[in-house]
Amino acid sequence: xxxxxxxxxxxxxxxxxxxxxxxxxxxxxxxxxxxxxxxxxxxxxxxxxxxxxxxxxxxxxxxxxxxxxxxxxxxxxxxxxxxxxxxxxxxxxxxxxxxxxxxxxxxxxxxxxxxxxxxxxxxxxxxxxxxxxxxxxxxxxxxxxxxxxxxxxxxxxxxxxxxxxxxxxxxxxxxxxxxxxxxxxxxxxxxxxxxxxxxxxxxxxxxxxxxxxxxxxxxxxxxxxxxxxxxxxxxxxxxxxxxxxxxxxxxxxxxxxxxxxxxxxxxxxxxxxxxxxxxxxxxxxxxxxxxxxxxxxxxxxxxxxxxxxxxxxxxxxxxxxxxxxxxxxxxxxxxxxxxxxxxxxxxxxxxxxxxxxxxxxxxxxxxxxxxxxxxxxxxxxxxxxxxxxxxxxxxxxxxxxxxxxxxxxxxxxxxxxxxxxxxxxxxxxxxxxxxxxxxxxxxxxxxxxxxxxxxxxxxxxxxxxxxxxxxx
Numbered sequence: 001x002x003x004x005x006x007x008x009x010x011x012x013x014x015x016x017x018x019x020x021x022x023x024x025x026x027x028x029x030x031x032x033x034x035x036x037x038x039x040x041x042x043x044x045x046x047x048x049x050x051x052x053x054x055x056x057x058x059x060x061x062x063x064x065x066x067x068x069x070x071x072x073x074x075x076x077x078x079x080x081x082x083x084x085x086x087x088x089x090x091x092x093x094x095x096x097x098x099x100x101x102x103x104x105x106x107x108x109x110x111x112x113x114x115x116x117x118x119x120x121x122x123x124x125x126x127x128x129x130x131x132x133x134x135x136x137x138x139x140x141x142x143x144x145x146x147x148x149x150x151x152x153x154x155x156x157x158x159x160x161x162x163x164x165x166x167x168x169x170x171x172x173x174x175x176x177x178x179x180x181x182x183x184x185x186x187x188x189x190x191x192x193x194x195x196x197x198x199x200x201x202x203x204x205x206x207x208x209x210x211x212x213x214x215x216x217x218x219x220x221x222x223x224x225x226x227x228x229x230x231x232x233x234x235x236x237x238x239x240x241x242x243x244x245x246x247x248x249x250x251x252x253x254x255x256x257x258x259x260x261x262x263x264x265x266x267x268x269x270x271x272x273x274x275x276x277x278x279x280x281x282x283x284x285x286x287x288x289x290x291x292x293x294x295x296x297x298x299x300x301x302x303x304x305x306x307x308x309x310x311x312x313x314x315x316x317x318x319x320x321x322x323x324x325x326x327x328x329x330x331x332x333x334x335x336x337x338x339x340x341x342x343x344x345x346x347x348x349x350x351x352x353x354x355x356x357x358x359x360x361x362x363x364x365x366x367x368x369x370x371x372x373x374x375x376x377x378x379x380x381x382x383x384x385x386x387x388x389x390x391x392x393x394x395x396x397x398x399x400x401x402x403x404x405x406x407x408x409x410x411x412x413x414x415x416x417x418x419x420x421x422x423x424x425x426x427x428x429x430x431x432x433x434x435x436x437x438x439x440x441x442x443x444x445x446x447x448x449x450x451x452x453x454x455x456x457x458x459x460x461x462x463x464x465x466x467x468x469x470x471x472x
Contacts, residue, residue: 002032005082006044010036013075013084035087042074042084053080055138056214059128060085066127069120069209088209093117093201094234101235103471111240117201117208118228118244119251121193124210125221126255129191134218143192143219145180148273152176155276159283160322163329167322175319182269182315183220192219197231221252222263222270230271232278232300272313275305299335302327306336330421337420342458343427345448347386349436349465357428364428365415367408369439372400376438385466386441395442405443409450416455436465448472 003021010018018036024043025033034044047053057080063070076083096113100106106114134141156172193216200212225248229241236244245267249260278301286295306327313320326332344364348355354366375381375394384391395401412429419427429447431440441463452459452472459472 002046002082003034005077006034006036006046006084009075009077009082009084010038010042010044014038014040036084040074041087043071043087044082044084046082047080049138050080051138052214053083055136055216057083058133058136059213059216062132063124063128063210063213066130068124068128069207070213071209071211088202088211089204091203092199093203093208094198096203097198097234101233104235104237106236106240111243113203113206113208114240114244115247117198118225118248120208120210121196121224121228121248122221122252122255124193124213125190125224129189129218132191132218137217138214140217142217143183143223145184147217148180148183149176151273151277151280152179154280154284156280158281158288159279160326162283162287163326165322165325165329168318171318172322175316178315179269179273179319183273186220186266188220189218190221192217192221193224194219194227196224196227198228198234199231220266220270221256222267223274225267226270226274230274230304232282232297232304235300268308268311269313271304272308275301275308279305299332299338302332303336303339333423334420337423338455338457340423340425341416341419341427342425342460343416343429343448343451344460344462345444345451346428346430346462346464347436347440347444348430348432349440350432350434352436352465354432355430355464357426359426359428361426361428363426364430365408365411366430366432367443369401369404369431369433369443372404372433372439373398374434374439376435381438384438385463386438386443387445387463391438392442395439401439401442405446408443408447412447412451413454416451416457420455420457436463441466 003023007018007021016038019038020036021044022035022037023033024035030048032046034046036042036044047056057073057076060070060073064072071086071088074084074086093113094101097106097110100110140147156169160167193210193213195212195215200210202209202211225245229236229244245264249258249263252258279298282294282298282301285291285293286298305323309320309324309327327336342359344357344359346355350368350370357364372395375384375391381391381394386392386395415427429444431443431447433440444461444463448459448461449472451457460469461471462469
């Protein structure tokens with residue numbers, strides 16, 4: 001039915017039917033998105049809330065008139081339940097910084113996109129707020145006491161209670177009241193995007209465009225900076241956050257000069273608040289709506305919270321006590337420690353000696369593969385390694401190495417699990433054979449893959465004699 005409505009709107013606007021309609025993923029949204037192919041190619045949207053849709057349509061027109069980079073709206077139905085907007089492509093900023101998110105090292109190109117985006121933020125906050133009718137905003141016209149308590153109770157009921165932690169609700173509510181006063185200490189007439197994060201920024205021709213701003217309202221500037229820089233899965237290292245804060249403050253200066261020390265203190269308060277709001281959303285979407293994408297994001301938000309709590313928030317003593325209990329739950333401790341642990345898996349030749357452990361710990365395993373039937377004795381395999389299909393087939397059909405690895409897996413699994421529980425950072429697992437070419441390489445490849453898939457920890461693979469190094 002939704003698709004038919006979108007198709008009818010397209011036909012009314014263009015005078016012809018689209019060549020094809022392709023449903024698009026909507027992430028956490030309840031709106032339905034479609035790519036309508038043809039001339040022109042557009043994005044069709046069907047929303048479940050008329051008020052929310054009208055908020056987006058008004059803001060899109062308002063921001064475009066201000067020269068802000070947002071999608072153009074071509075047409076809408078009379079009831080505003082469906083509309084056609086500009087197709088900005090398939091690459092979100094979240095996807096464009098994928099290498100940095102997974103490796104922790106952001107390229108110059110990724111940094112450039114992030115800097116462009118954060119420097120545009122004051123424009124939408126200040127220029128976007130000029131002459132805006134905030135009464136159109138949904139579900140609230142402004143960031144106020146009611147909206148703060150909604151989000152804090154969202155966290156309490158949809159996430160905290162689901163963890164089973166016992167807490168005194170009256171003491172928690174006292175700190176919620178204190179937090180509300182702190183967050184409302186400043187008065188702003190600026191536009192607060194509210195869900196300003198890398199999934200809601202599209203990249204076209206290496207330039208950022210803003211989408212999904214329909215939850216915006218009048219509010220303080222700190223919230224959007226917190227949303228962007230502490231987005232759970234973005235995994236920005238602290239030094240990059242510092243660079244981006246500097247870029248934001250530099251761009252902010254043209255609109256509202258602010259002492260950096262004051263800005264940073266207020267920002268820290270909003271980072272805590274936003275993290276709690278996000279955990280509430282993850283709890284609701286993950287535990288209640290059974291959307292696994294959100295459950296997978298929880299450990300990243302817990303990691304942000306754990307780092308944030310390294311410095312006290314004196315205004316919220318009981319809340320901080322509860323949050324430290326939360327980050328200390330075994331399930332989250334293990335998840336946090338996954339980010340810390342690196343397992344280094346190596347193959348080597350005994351002729352050239354047992355490798356040293358570069359981490360300085362001097363621990364781990366050295367397994368001798370020389371008792372296993374050696375494919376290197378046969379001419380057909382002498383120029384190959386344990387990564388080549390003929391050698392893999394030889395070893396697996398022979399079967400000795402499979403039995404050998406069953407015992408290795410059991411030892412390695414127990415070791416990795418214990419290291420995760422204790423928060424250790426390095427484990428070395430080495431496999432040696434005569435030439436470091438066949439059996440040891442096969443064993444290292446399979447153990448590395450096994451550990452990565454089972455535990456999700458960082459794994460470094462080094463085939464010393466082939467001078468091959470890579471990471472999972």
